[in-house]
Amino acid sequence: MPTDTNRFIPYTPIELDDSTRMDRSRQLLETMRKRRSIRSFSAEDVPFEIIENIVMTAASAPSGANKQPWTFCVVSAPAIKRQIRKAAEEEERLSYETRMSEEWLEDLEPFGTNWQKPFLEVAPYLIVVFKKPFDWVNGKKKKNYYVNESVGIATGFLISTIHQAGLVTLTHTPSPMRFLEKILERPDNERAFLLLPVGYPAPGVQVPNIRRKKKEEVLKVYEGRRQKSKEAP
Ligand code: IYR
Numbered sequence: 001m002p003t004d005t006n007r008f009i010p011y012t013p014i015e016l017d018d019s020t021r022m023d024r025s026r027q028l029l030e031t032m033r034k035r036r037s038i039r040s041f042s043a044e045d046v047p048f049e050i051i052e053n054i055v056m057t058a059a060s061a062p063s064g065a066n067k068q069p070w071t072f073c074v075v076s077a078p079a080i081k082r083q084i085r086k087a088a089e090e091e092e093r094l095s096y097e098t099r100m101s102e103e104w105l106e107d108l109e110p111f112g113t114n115w116q117k118p119f120l121e122v123a124p125y126l127i128v129v130f131k132k133p134f135d136w137v138n139g140k141k142k143k144n145y146y147v148n149e150s151v152g153i154a155t156g157f158l159i160s161t162i163h164q165a166g167l168v169t170l171t172h173t174p175s176p177m178r179f180l181e182k183i184l185e186r187p188d189n190e191r192a193f194l195l196l197p198v199g200y201p202a203p204g205v206q207v208p209n210i211r212r213k214k215k216e217e218v219l220k221v222y223e224g225r226r227q228k229s230k231e232a233p
Pocket of ligand 1: 092108111113114115172173174175
């Protein structure tokens with residue numbers, strides 16, 4: 001066993017009483033249920049520090065063996081955004097015209113999507129999330145663990161934080177995505193994972209009229225301990 005005493009340090013929990021926890025959980029639910037994927041952005045600029053804070057919140061996510069196998073590339077340069085849009089639209093046009101099945105296109109119908117992606121140039125920021133299947137350590141390849149799970153969780157943090165900071169985004173998945181590695185000149189251990197335009201919504205933007213599943217459909221309770229009840233003495 002290592003003897004160093006810094007291997008474990010005290011954890012400082014968030015101290016709240018149950019009624020505050022209840023209030024907070026309800027407020028969070030209400031706030032998060034207002035989140036929608038947005039496909040039309042305002043060109044209005046966003047203070048960079050907000051973007052930095054959002055990214056660093058995402059980077060606080062848990063990861064396999066704490067390897068933090070991610071890089072978040074933040075693009076505001078118009079020339080790079082243009083390159084990304086052009087390459088994404090080339091892939092998307094092929095997908096919509098030849099690669100996606102009839103069933104898939106039908107499933108996407110309610111969202112009104114197509115191969116055109118103007119938001120890639122209009123949104124003030126593009127955050128491109130890269131996963132790192134391995135790291136280079138002293139010239140040796142070191143494999144990372146649960147890479148998709150880890151980067152997926154970090155992206156969840158990212159989306160949630162973007163919403164809570166009052167901005168909007170879209171989880172965009174141009175496929176295949178290798179062009180992002182080339183355009184952003186990423187090292188050979190990085191693979192594009194997701195692309196998120198971030199900004200303010202276009203004024204008057206509308207969203208698809210779709211519903212979230214009901215509690216009974218997504219939550220199954222296997223009760224063991226009795227719930228603390230408000231009525232209990
Ligand atoms: N990547 C394409 C297609 C697409 C696929 C799914 I699944 C969506 O939920 C939305 C779009 C695009 O971005 O248009």
